[in-house]
Amino acid sequence: xxxxxxxxxxxxxxxxxxVVKKATISGMAAYQALCREAEQDYTGYWARxxxxxxxxxxxxxxxxxxxxxxxxQWFADGRLNVSYNxxxxxxxxxxxxxxxxxxxADDGQVTRVTYKDLLGRVARFANGLKARGIxxxxxxxxxxxxxxxxxxxxxxxxxxxxxxxxxxxxxxAKSVHxxxxxxxxxxxxxxxxxxxxxKNLPLKSVVDESLALGGCDxxxxxxxxxxxxxxxxxxxxxxxxxxxxVAGQPEICEPEWVDAEHPLxxxxxxxxxxxxxxxxxxxxxxxxxxxxxxxxxxxxxxDDVFWCTADIGWVTGHTYVAYGPLACGGxxxxxxxxxxYPDAGRFWRMIQDHKVSIFYTAPTAIRSLIKAxxxxxxxxxxxxxxxxxxxxxSVGEPINPAAWEWYYEHIGGGRCPIVDTFWxxxxxxxxxxxxxxxxxxxxxxxxxxxxxxxxxxxDEAGHELEWGKSGILVVTKPWPSMIxxxxxxxxxxxxxxxxxxxxxxxxxxxxxxSRDAETGYFTITGRIDDVLNISGHRMGTxxxxxxxxxxxxxxxxxxxxxxxxxxxxxxxxxxxxxxxxPAAEEAKNIANDLRNWVAKEIGPIAKPKEIRFGDNxxxxxxxxxxxxxxxxxxxxxxxxxxxxxxxxxxxxDQLKQAS
Ligand code: WT7
Numbered sequence: 001x002x003x004x005x006x007x008x009x010x011x012x013x014x015x016x017x018x019v020v021k022k023a024t025i026s027g028m029a030a031y032q033a034l035c036r037e038a039e040q041d042y043t044g045y046w047a048r049x050x051x052x053x054x055x056x057x058x059x060x061x062x063x064x065x066x067x068x069x070x071x072x073q074w075f076a077d078g079r080l081n082v083s084y085n086x087x088x089x090x091x092x093x094x095x096x097x098x099x100x101x102x103x104x105a106d107d108g109q110v111t112r113v114t115y116k117d118l119l120g121r122v123a124r125f126a127n128g129l130k131a132r133g134i135x136x137x138x139x140x141x142x143x144x145x146x147x148x149x150x151x152x153x154x155x156x157x158x159x160x161x162x163x164x165x166x167x168x169x170x171x172x173a174k175s176v177h178x179x180x181x182x183x184x185x186x187x188x189x190x191x192x193x194x195x196x197x198x199k200n201l202p203l204k205s206v207v208d209e210s211l212a213l214g215g216c217d218x219x220x221x222x223x224x225x226x227x228x229x230x231x232x233x234x235x236x237x238x239x240x241x242x243x244x245x246v247a248g249q250p251e252i253c254e255p256e257w258v259d260a261e262h263p264l265x266x267x268x269x270x271x272x273x274x275x276x277x278x279x280x281x282x283x284x285x286x287x288x289x290x291x292x293x294x295x296x297x298x299x300x301x302x303d304d305v306f307w308c309t310a311d312i313g314w315v316t317g318h319t320y321v322a323y324g325p326l327a328c329g330g331x332x333x334x335x336x337x338x339x340x341y342p343d344a345g346r347f348w349r350m351i352q353d354h355k356v357s358i359f360y361t362a363p364t365a366i367r368s369l370i371k372a373x374x375x376x377x378x379x380x381x382x383x384x385x386x387x388x389x390x391x392x393x394s395v396g397e398p399i400n401p402a403a404w405e406w407y408y409e410h411i412g413g414g415r416c417p418i419v420d421t422f423w424x425x426x427x428x429x430x431x432x433x434x435x436x437x438x439x440x441x442x443x444x445x446x447x448x449x450x451x452x453x454x455x456x457x458x459d460e461a462g463h464e465l466e467w468g469k470s471g472i473l474v475v476t477k478p479w480p481s482m483i484x485x486x487x488x489x490x491x492x493x494x495x496x497x498x499x500x501x502x503x504x505x506x507x508x509x510x511x512x513x514s515r516d517a518e519t520g521y522f523t524i525t526g527r528i529d530d531v532l533n534i535s536g537h538r539m540g541t542x543x544x545x546x547x548x549x550x551x552x553x554x555x556x557x558x559x560x561x562x563x564x565x566x567x568x569x570x571x572x573x574x575x576x577x578x579x580x581x582p583a584a585e586e587a588k589n590i591a592n593d594l595r596n597w598v599a600k601e602i603g604p605i606a607k608p609k610e611i612r613f614g615d616n617x618x619x620x621x622x623x624x625x626x627x628x629x630x631x632x633x634x635x636x637x638x639x640x641x642x643x644x645x646x647x648x649x650x651x652x653d654q655l656k657q658a659s
Pocket of ligand 1: 399425511
């Protein structure tokens with residue numbers, strides 16, 4: 001997006017009377033009543049909702065335990081099972097015949113799975129896991145394509161109290177290896193290959209490669225789902241086909257009742273160091289927020305067809321594919337493929353074919369489809385019947401007003417509210433978001449906190465700023481679906497999210513924000529740490545730098561982000577080689593090799609879009625790399641900052657030009 005396009009627009013979009021009338025949370029007064037209830041009796045508010053929306057095997061008596069803050073506990077003496085809440089309770093209520101999942105494969109084949117079928121499949125697979133010795137509390141790594149089986153694997157872990165750690169299928173063997181080791185993983189669930197955009201991409205061989213890197217003795221079992229039938233080596237005694245795991249297993253599996261604080265999953269995400277962190281989520285509090293946000297932000301109703309396009313490898317695919325819509329008894333699409341295959345009309349065609357009513361995707365997808373629609377009239381959304389839509393959502397990064405308006409007009413037909421949901425892997429579910437029957441929308445603003453969430457914009461000292469000023473986004477009170485800890489590193493958890501600068505009392509989101517002077521609406525201004533957001537995916541600059549310097553050619557590297565029309569941010573790397581600075585063709589070749597190297601080390605999503613070579617990097621006399629100068633260079637801006645503290649100002653000229 002170009003600089004002039006970012007931020008908030010001045011157009012206002014109040015909800016129509018019809019939307020207000022039908023919405024679960026109907027009207028501003030209803031929203032304010034919930035906020036007031038939370039303000040007057042914070043724990044009472046969440047306790048009421050937890051009783052109303054979650055089925056407990058043993059009811060809780062404690063609500064919030066702050067005795068070991070910031071390791072907060074919610075509903076700690078209550079017992080439940082998340083899979084029971086997602087499946088059994090709907091089947092028991094007579095909804096067994098309702099379609100839970102509409103799976104559309106890369107090649108367009110469609111499979112429907114009812115709640116009764118899904119429960120049976122989850123139970124059989126859960127029994128199979130137990131038969132292989134996988135127990136409550138064990139860590140299971142899931143490296144699967146978007147598939148019914150992927151959802152079954154997650155639900156089956158939840159059913160037996162095993163802790164899943166889903167790794168996006170685009171991550172490298174090295175990333176898988178790191179995650180296997182960090183969590184002491186006992187089993188891996190994967191597929192032979194995945195289909196994406198008409199191509200077969202390897203999965204099982206990546207797992208093999210990661211296990212061969214060593215130190216993975218904890219892994220006793222590798223379960224392989226046959227997706228493509230491609231060649232796939234099986235190690236006797238360790239590897240077992242999915243069919244064999246479920247063969248002869250009954251379709252009944254008594255859920256393992258766990259304490260509300262029992263970890264449901266770990267999900268690794270990038271931080272400001274080279275090491276990804278295993279964000280740990282709970283069972284009870286997480287489920288509650290998944291349910292509430294699905295019901296209130298998405299206004300999910302029994303007749304809706306819900307489609308969240310996120311992969312199960314990201315938190316959005318956890319909360320709004322694997323858990324939220326199922327816990328609410330909804331019908332949803334699970335899509336294996338990519339938005340541009342066989343053409344860039346795929347999303348619109350699928351909305352038409354499946355009569356999708358609620359559609360949730362990322363700004364980067366919208367921006368790339370705008371481009372496609374502008375150049376290829378045949379895939380313009382006007383060629384499709386999108387009249388089934390009634391609500392749109394956006395997630396992962398700020399949405400620029402121009403993309404918002406296009407989404408609103410061309411996809412939503414000017415009739416569907418857009419919920420621009422701000423949240424994070426760590427928050428478990430939506431934090432700041434419009435509610436469709438409540439909020440007057442302003443393109444580019446995620447508007448107001450979800451009822452009960454206490455968000456604020458503060459200065460460096462943690463003091464709340466007046467509206468109209470930019471500052472640091474924090475959450476001032478613990479909430480049920482918050483991150484519980486970083487797996488194996490409680491100190492890092494405290495330091496990253498509850499820093500002493502704020503006396504350990506405020507949750508630091510890592511984003512900057514401002515509030516509108518009149519409405520108090522929030523606008524997210526982007527990360528304030530060394531984290532980039534590429535197509536709505538988080539990448540640490542340090543992770544990419546570590547990957548680059550691990551290449552034998554590289555002496556030093558610094559990575560920054562720069563604005564990009566489609567991906568939001570793009571990765572730009574400044575590299576010093578151990579040998580002389582390359583030029584022309586040679587520079588191109590080495591840059592290409594390094595990009596592939598990063599893809600191999602982390603995954604293709606971490607590939608720098610641009611690599612520039614220098615004899616050195618701009619450094620202060622004490623040797624600190626001046627990243628803000630690199631950011632300006634990457635953007636192609638003139639350097640207006642004071643460079644008098646630079647040891648080597650002449651280096652800036654060299655780095656100005658793309659190689
Ligand atoms: C970071 C979290 C939330 C699930 C997907 C990403 C950015 C997320 C928005 C939004 C502006 C947003 C923030 C946040 N972000 N949603 N609606 N508007 N920025 O989860 O990988 O944990 O990334 O994504 O910078 O901190 P994640």
